[in-house]
Amino acid sequence: MxxxxxxxxxxxxxxxxxxxxxxxxxxxxxxxxxxxxxxxxxxxxxxxxxxxxxxxxxxxxxxxxxxxxxxxxxxxxxxxxxxxxxxxxxxxxxxxxxxxxxxxxxxxxxxxxxxxxxxxxxxxxxxxxxxxxxxxxxxxxxxxxxxxxxxxxxxxxxxxxxxxxxxxxxxxxxxxxxxxxxxxxxxxxxxxxxxxxxxxxxxxxxxxxxxxxELSGTSAKRVVLHGVKEIPAGIDGRSVVSGDDSVSFLYQGDIKLLLRELSSLPVKDVNISDPELEEIFMHYYQQEGR
Amino acid sequence: MTILKKELKKSVKGFAVWTGAIAFMMLICIFLYPQMKDQMEGMNQLFANMGSFTAAFGMDRLNFGTLTGFYGVECGNMLGLGGGFFAAYVGITMLSKEEKEHTAEFLLTHPVRRCSVVTQKFLSVVAEITALNVIIFACSVPAIMAIGEEVPAKELLLIHGAYLALQLEIGIICFGISAFLHRGSIGIGLGLAAVLYFMNIIVNISDKAEFLKYITPFAYAEPASIIEEMSVDGLLLGLGLLYSVAFAVLGYLKYCRKDIAA
Structure with missing residues (x-):
């Protein structure tokens, strides 16, 4: 009911x-x-x-x-x-x-x-x-x-x-x-x-x-790249956080496209994981400003 | 009747202050009457020479040398103005105060129909105004007896009855208006009572403004007319009843549909 x-x-x-x-x-x-x-x-x-x-x-x-x-x-x-x-x-x-x-x-x-x-x-x-x-x-x-x-x-x-x-x-x-x-x-x-x-x-x-x-496992993924400071040009990333030698962002899209874009970059390490609920929340809210 | 009981309990202090103040002033007037009675011959002459000022308060048609004439002007004004302001205050705050104090959300999220809320609050307004008038009447009669005067029962009942009707009309009109307010506005209620009072003064001094007597309840509660005619003008009283019903219905319709401010 x-x-x-x-x-x-x-x-x-x-x-x-x-x-x-x-x-x-x-x-x-x-x-x-x-x-x-x-x-x-x-x-x-x-x-x-x-x-x-x-x-x-x-x-x-x-x-x-x-x-x-x-x-x-x-x-x-x-x-x-x-x-x-x-x-x-x-x-x-x-x-x-x-x-x-x-x-x-x-x-x-x-x-x-x-x-x-x-x-x-x-x-x-x-x-x-x-x-x-x-x-x-x-x-x-x-x-x-x-x-x-x-x-x-x-x-x-x-x-x-x-x-x-x-x-x-x-x-x-x-x-x-x-x-x-x-x-x-x-x-x-x-x-x-x-x-x-x-x-x-x-x-x-x-x-x-x-x-x-389900919400935590939504198609959005938290991607952390080591060895680069900016997200690839062809990637639509949100909640971008840049470090000294890394960049982290939320990605919601074709995973093959992401891998293809990453293959051309000097990436040392990659971590792709399900985001926390807070990140999902921020993901939806940052769409507001776009 | 949970809401009615709570409203009556909550208003006890304010009610006691208003009732006590009006009753006290009226008792002072009544107890002053024996001293003033002997001086009234000269006073009547003085008032007769004051032109439209005396007409404004109906004093040109009343004999100050008699208890009814004195009572009509002095006590009538106390009861009319004091009671009118009290009725306006109680009426205008009854519904709007819940939103002003943000308690409407608490009240209306209980399984109580809004029309029941309005009914119980309406009854609270009527009960407070009626109780005030009953208490003041109950104080006046023994006071008149105490000064050794004969109680003019019919005149007294007519004057007090008319003022009760006046106060109920003002209270109910303000109650209806209260349903439209999101934030309490005592000023609107007291202002309305004052405007209605001054309308009657204008009616008394100008023939051209006679139409105002069909608007203000102070016209049918005019002691001079009541004592002269030994009755209350039925047409004006009927119009007052009509206005009261109209504003009460408007208040019901509005409150049962209105969005409650956060």
Whole structure:
């Protein structure tokens, strides 16, 4: 079952592009990473799925229901915004309780457990919390009702490394229990370490989607040449890094052409390997400037 | 009704300050009346010679020597202006504050229908305005009895009823406008209340501006007219109701479809 599915989902803010013809599929039980830098359209896509903004065109469904029925599927969704803002005059426990009441459920025991795991003091007022502690409040509100789907927009920003580790442990636990996790990030290592699949968004559209292994093993290769300082003239290389006696670049094209070009150069050594996810990401993003 | 309860709880302090301030000022006026009653003969003469200034506030048609005349002008202005500004403030901030404070994202990503959010917030506006008027009425009656005056029940009910309607109209109009705002704008609400108040002053001093009485709710809540006629103008009240319904519907339609600012 596709838990999230978008077909040509488009959102323009006036003439400004938010997302354009976004096609995305997240299957049940996946731990899905949504990668892109600021302004790529990650938050717009997520906010559209959450029913906060209406798409300009295209379709989308969440948990099998169309966007028009978002109030129904939101019962089973836990959402964490990138910048969590709450009612400043409330105490943490009041806010968590208010969130549960809005859902019409009593999840106080699970909320207590999560607060304990995240070391969150529930007696404090919201306006006295640090950014990281506000994030923890958001995490508890998103997880306390044990939803089927977690949609999280840059969830680890503001959390210290220990809390990030605990947060992902909690999420993985939920995934193992059958939940689906969809989170956006521009921290590629956390996507690579935690996700089963990922999609890369550039200028509002998906430019690559697949398992982490597939994405890392995409046709782009990291080529390192020793003995030369520049990439061969006939080769279309990206992410070029020149050293004293070497050059490294990403290459996506006919491998025979690459070998033919290299044969005419004074190359001492060659290393061709699958790039890290970060390199794939940079590869797609450097196309932007071309 | 979770949102309604939360809104009412959140507004307790502001509500108490506004209600206390208006009630306090009205009580001062009421308790000053016995002292001023004896001096009113001369005051009436003075006001009669002030031309359009007295007409602007309906003082040319009221006898300051009577409790109803004094109450209509002094307490009416407190309740009209103070209550009107309170209603405008509550109405204009009710929906827009969620976006201004970036809490709309938290609220609307819960399984709550937007029309339910609007309804509960609308009820909160109505409840706050009604409660303010009930409390002030409940303070005024014993105060009038305490100064040894007979309570002019019908006049008092008509004046307070008209001011309640006025405040509800201003509150609901501002509530409707609030749905269109992404960032809270208290100035728009308070400005609107002030403009409507001054419209009525213009109506009172110029025959050429009589059409304004069909716009401003202060026209049907004019104590001089109410005491003269012993009734509230049904046409103006009906128009006020129409404006209220129109702005409430507009607010509903807008908020249920609007994009929530990040």
């Amino acid at each position: 596709n838990v999230i599915e978008t077909k040509n989902l488009t959102k323009f803010y006036g003439k400004t592009r938010g997302i354009k013809n976004l096609n995305l599929t997240v299957k049940e039980g996946e731990f899905f990473g949504f990668i892109g830098p600021n302004g790529a359209g990650k938050s717009t896509a997520i906010r559209t799925l959450m029913g906060l903004i209406a798409p300009t065109s295209g379709e989308a469904s969440v948990l099998g229901l169309p966007l028009g029925q978002c109030r129904e599927y939101l019962r089973d969704v836990g959402y964490l915004p990138s910048e969590a803002a709450f009612y400043n005059d409330m105490k943490v426990r009041e806010l968590i309780s208010y969130s549960a009441k809005l859902r019409g459920v009593d999840c106080s025991s699970e909320a207590d457990r999560l607060c304990s795991c995240l070391e969150l003091d529930t007696s404090k007022r919201i306006d006295s919390l640090s950014l990281g502690n506000r994030k923890k409040v958001g995490i508890v509100c998103a997880m306390q009702h044990r939803p089927k789907l977690y949609i999280m927009d840059e969830p680890t920003s503001g959390l210290d490394p220990l809390m990030q580790k605990e947060f992902f442990r909690l999420l993985r636990q939920r995934q193992q229990e059958g939940a689906t996790v969809f989170f956006s990030s521009h921290v590629l290592s956390e996507v690579q370490h935690n996700c089963t699949r990922a999609a890369i968004i550039r200028e509002g559209s998906i430019v690559a989607e697949g398992s982490i292994d």
